[in-house]
Amino acid sequence: MEQIFVFFLHGLAYAGLLFLVSSGLTLVFGMMDVLNFAHASFYMLGAYFSYMVLMMTGHLWLSMLICPILLFVIGALVERFLLRKVHSGGHVHELLLTFGLAYILGESVKWIWGNYPLSITIGGFLSESINLFGVTYPVYRLFVLLSSICVGIAMALILYKTRLGIIIRAAVNDRTMVNALGINVPLVFMGVFGFGAALSGLGGVIAGPFLTTSPSMADDILINAFVVIVVGGMGSLLGTVAASLLIGELQSFGVLLFPKFSMALIFLLMAVVLVVKPSGLFGVEQS
Amino acid sequence: MTKRTAITVAWVACFLLFAALPFLIGRYQINLLTEIIIFALFGVTYNLLLGYGGMLSFGHAMFFGIGAYTAGILLTSVTGTPFWAVVVCAFGLTALAGFLVGSLLLKVKGTPFALLTLAFNSLFFAIAFKWYAVTGGDDGLSVKRPNIDLGFWTLNTSDVSTFYYITLVVLCAAILACWYFTRTAMGQTVLLMRENENRMQFIGYNTAVSRLILFTFTACFAGLAGAFYTLHFRFVSVDAISVNMTTMVLLLTFIGGTGHFAGPLLGSAFYIYLQDYLSEYTDRWPFFMGLIFIVMVMYAPGGVSGIIASSANWLRERFRSSNRGIEGT
Numbered sequence: 001m002e003q004i005f006v007f008f009l010h011g012l013a014y015a016g017l018l019f020l021v022s023s024g025l026t027l028v029f030g031m032m033d034v035l036n037f038a039h040a041s042f043y044m045l046g047a048y049f050s051y052m053v054l055m056m057t058g059h060l061w062l063s064m065l066i067c068p069i070l071l072f073v074i075g076a077l078v079e080r081f082l083l084r085k086v087h088s089g090g091h092v093h094e095l096l097l098t099f100g101l102a103y104i105l106g107e108s109v110k111w112i113w114g115n116y117p118l119s120i121t122i123g124g125f126l127s128e129s130i131n132l133f134g135v136t137y138p139v140y141r142l143f144v145l146l147s148s149i150c151v152g153i154a155m156a157l158i159l160y161k162t163r164l165g166i167i168i169r170a171a172v173n174d175r176t177m178v179n180a181l182g183i184n185v186p187l188v189f190m191g192v193f194g195f196g197a198a199l200s201g202l203g204g205v206i207a208g209p210f211l212t213t214s215p216s217m218a219d220d221i222l223i224n225a226f227v228v229i230v231v232g233g234m235g236s237l238l239g240t241v242a243a244s245l246l247i248g249e250l251q252s253f254g255v256l257l258f259p260k261f262s263m264a265l266i267f268l269l270m271a272v273v274l275v276v277k278p279s280g281l282f283g284v285e286q287s
Numbered sequence: 288m289t290k291r292t293a294i295t296v297a298w299v300a301c302f303l304l305f306a307a308l309p310f311l312i313g314r315y316q317i318n319l320l321t322e323i324i325i326f327a328l329f330g331v332t333y334n335l336l337l338g339y340g341g342m343l344s345f346g347h348a349m350f351f352g353i354g355a356y357t358a359g360i361l362l363t364s365v366t367g368t369p370f371w372a373v374v375v376c377a378f379g380l381t382a383l384a385g386f387l388v389g390s391l392l393l394k395v396k397g398t399p400f401a402l403l404t405l406a407f408n409s410l411f412f413a414i415a416f417k418w419y420a421v422t423g424g425d426d427g428l429s430v431k432r433p434n435i436d437l438g439f440w441t442l443n444t445s446d447v448s449t450f451y452y453i454t455l456v457v458l459c460a461a462i463l464a465c466w467y468f469t470r471t472a473m474g475q476t477v478l479l480m481r482e483n484e485n486r487m488q489f490i491g492y493n494t495a496v497s498r499l500i501l502f503t504f505t506a507c508f509a510g511l512a513g514a515f516y517t518l519h520f521r522f523v524s525v526d527a528i529s530v531n532m533t534t535m536v537l538l539l540t541f542i543g544g545t546g547h548f549a550g551p552l553l554g555s556a557f558y559i560y561l562q563d564y565l566s567e568y569t570d571r572w573p574f575f576m577g578l579i580f581i582v583m584v585m586y587a588p589g590g591v592s593g594i595i596a597s598s599a600n601w602l603r604e605r606f607r608s609s610n611r612g613i614e615g616t
Contacts, residue, residue, distance in 0.1 A: 046501075075558045085585055089588055096584045097585070099538070099580060100577040100581040102577070104581070105574050226402060261417065267410040275391055278394065278395045279399075
């Protein structure tokens, strides 16, 4: 029983991390419909930048502040100077461009920080363990979960309760109309893309002390994040939450119950969902 | 001489040039050429999906991988499997796999199709990775190329040039079959499907069936390329079925250009020579590859074949206008 509870918590922590990365992807891929294969590279960059900040200052909160801002700038620049120019070419061009970008970022990271995992250690309360309903559990994993809940609530508030959120949703729905109403849609999209990159970077900062920081970390999470988007339904925030939880738990209990097939389970789930309901669990059926 | 005969002559000349090359170049270069031919076929099948059918697949490597593993498993676990049996089995099994996966994918298109193919590819990858007893998992399988016994003459396939000729003949025949496919009525409906699927349905075609036929067709030829991949490297590992393999075929097809049948042929040569050249100078060759892709997507989305076509057009226009200039004076 205790073991099941611990694995349930592991699943929740991984789901939290997955949500941080895929919430950015929901904005970029689900809403703007840009197939961004470099999204996980932003996550990796976040972890490496965080490593640098922690080396220099030693404060995690500082790196949670600085790294997303840096990633926002990088994301906005990528959108402005690269993606925007190939948008008319459709998905294939965006995909290839971001593939190339992922190659470049991955190799740059190997070049600068070396092709081996770095370990990030944090001190203080976060590195301790506490007693939770009879089991000892590391605080940091609970912190991961808490941060993702905060980000989720903040995103929901921004998207559904503010004027900016209305503009974003309207621009996604009918770009030309919103543009005609006098809103600078390209600027909005640049901001949304940057925000997506920043969320991914924040995921990287938080993942650093939790998983290992290595050049392969991007590949490890990229496909899972895409699976989350597809299973949850394109552009649905609620779907992203549900699918992150589902896949986090599936991953965690898959390792416990069928260690050999844990990898296959996730793809099986995605295949089943897409065959049964191609628009995803919470997606809107497209005509 | 009409344009059509000119093109046929050019192709035959190209084939003869490839046939003559082993007399002119060294072993290393012949191996590289063999690899180029294998990936050219793989790219051509991918282009039938992407360029002709307008279907973006992230999972084409699953068929390449199934073909490669069929060859690998047959050669390691069944002793004395003849060469032709390896090729035929790989072809048949991938046709079956293509049919089964394709029938599950019939309804979806666009982005869900792309991601569903990715899911299936990852599923097959997970199987190949975990089913250690059969596939060798991470370690892969090492195989020996079987010799070909023609009854009166035995072809020694361990000889580099001999294997090159076998690859050249078999895979060029396969590429020719793909080209022929684009010329048939079925191949034309694929183009129609890309351009206007609604209209095609109104006319009375069953687009789902057309899509399934195209998918199965490209799958079995990709499997054939996969079988030759195993035979060429005498080794098969999870690399053959990984997402990276799909990435590679997507990139080389795009570099060659999706607008022309010959695009992937050029793309394969370009990609493999470039990779070979860059990896000689730097370990960081993916960095430069990435840079080249970005530049190509932004400034030459038609690929190498697009560049050739537009410069040919430019020359023709220039020639015409200079003629007009002479007439005017």
